[in-house]
Amino acid sequence: xxxxxxxxxxxxxxxxxxxxxxxxxxxxxxxxxxxxxxxxxxxxxxxxxxxxxxxxxxxxxxxxxxxxxxxxxxxxxxxxxxxxxxxxxxxxxxxxxxxxxxxxxxxxxxxxxxxxxxxxxxxxxxxxxxxxxxxxxxxxxxxxxxxxxxxxxxxxxxxxxxxxxxxxxxxxxxxxxxxxxxxxxxxxxxxxxxxxxxxxxxxxxxxxxxxxxxxxxxxxxxxxxxxxxxxxxxxxxxxxxxxxxxxxx
Numbered sequence: 001x002x003x004x005x006x007x008x009x010x011x012x013x014x015x016x017x018x019x020x021x022x023x024x025x026x027x028x029x030x031x032x033x034x035x036x037x038x039x040x041x042x043x044x045x046x047x048x049x050x051x052x053x054x055x056x057x058x059x060x061x062x063x064x065x066x067x068x069x070x071x072x073x074x075x076x077x078x079x080x081x082x083x084x085x086x087x088x089x090x091x092x093x094x095x096x097x098x099x100x101x102x103x104x105x106x107x108x109x110x111x112x113x114x115x116x117x118x119x120x121x122x123x124x125x126x127x128x129x130x131x132x133x134x135x136x137x138x139x140x141x142x143x144x145x146x147x148x149x150x151x152x153x154x155x156x157x158x159x160x161x162x163x164x165x166x167x168x169x170x171x172x173x174x175x176x177x178x179x180x181x182x183x184x185x186x187x188x189x190x191x192x193x194x195x196x197x198x199x200x201x202x203x204x205x206x207x208x209x210x211x212x213x214x215x216x217x218x219x220x221x222x223x224x225x226x227x228x229x230x231x232x233x234x235x236x237x238x239x240x241x242x243x244x245x246x247x248x249x
Contacts, residue, residue: 002245004036004043005061007097009069032067035222035234058103063110063245066097066117068220071182074131077123082131098124105212110244113216115180121216125188133183139200144181150223152178153231155198163207163215164194167240174232176204176219213244
């Protein structure tokens with residue numbers, strides 16, 4: 001049995017929330033577990049526990065998924081806030097995920113980052129982010145629409161001979177969904193760009209250049225069923241990840 005650990009999303013105490021308003025919640029989006037679950041593959045959600053108790057869950061994992069969700073805090077990559085009221089980020093979650101990435105990386109367990117997970121991986125390797133694409137880049141491409149959500153999509157240019165190029169059988173263009181308003185600004189150390197947005201060159205995929213499987217994508221492969229054949233098949237990405245997990249095991 002292959003065991004894949006997922007980092008969680010968090011809801012914090014909020015008395016205005018009708019259900020569990022005074023409690024903290026650890027959760028995952030259902031599309032994610034549907035994407036990851038296969039015969040012989042057991043995805044599980046990492047709990048929010050003190051390090052001494054969390055470690056047993058990390059040790060059991062054969063690979064790690066760093067999933068999407070809330071914004072990163074600029075504190076996590078050493079920059080000033082663009083607008084702290086609008087985009088405060090989630091420093092608590094940042095710290096939680098950064099320590100998990102550090103564990104996985106130091107133990108050479110494969111890492112696959114998705115959207116926010118892609119961004120926090122960039123921060124781990126010393127990179128930074130645009131805190132709001134429309135404010136800082138002024139692109140005409142729509143990368144996020146709260147109402148249309150995972151119906152938004154655009155094309156990406158795949159780096160020839162890069163990891164994504166190999167995973168998708170020499171494809172030089174792919175269509176992907178887009179659910180983000182932050183993006184990679186300064187690329188982290190030892191990260192290699194595997195794709196950029198066709199219209200504005202925003203980094204959409206990268207991998208670590210070294211003896212370790214660590215890669216990420218800016219889009220949400222698990223949301224692909226919404227658009228079906230309008231976007232690229234998410235299966236090859238996960239197939240590649242599982243093949244690297246098998247090598248590790």
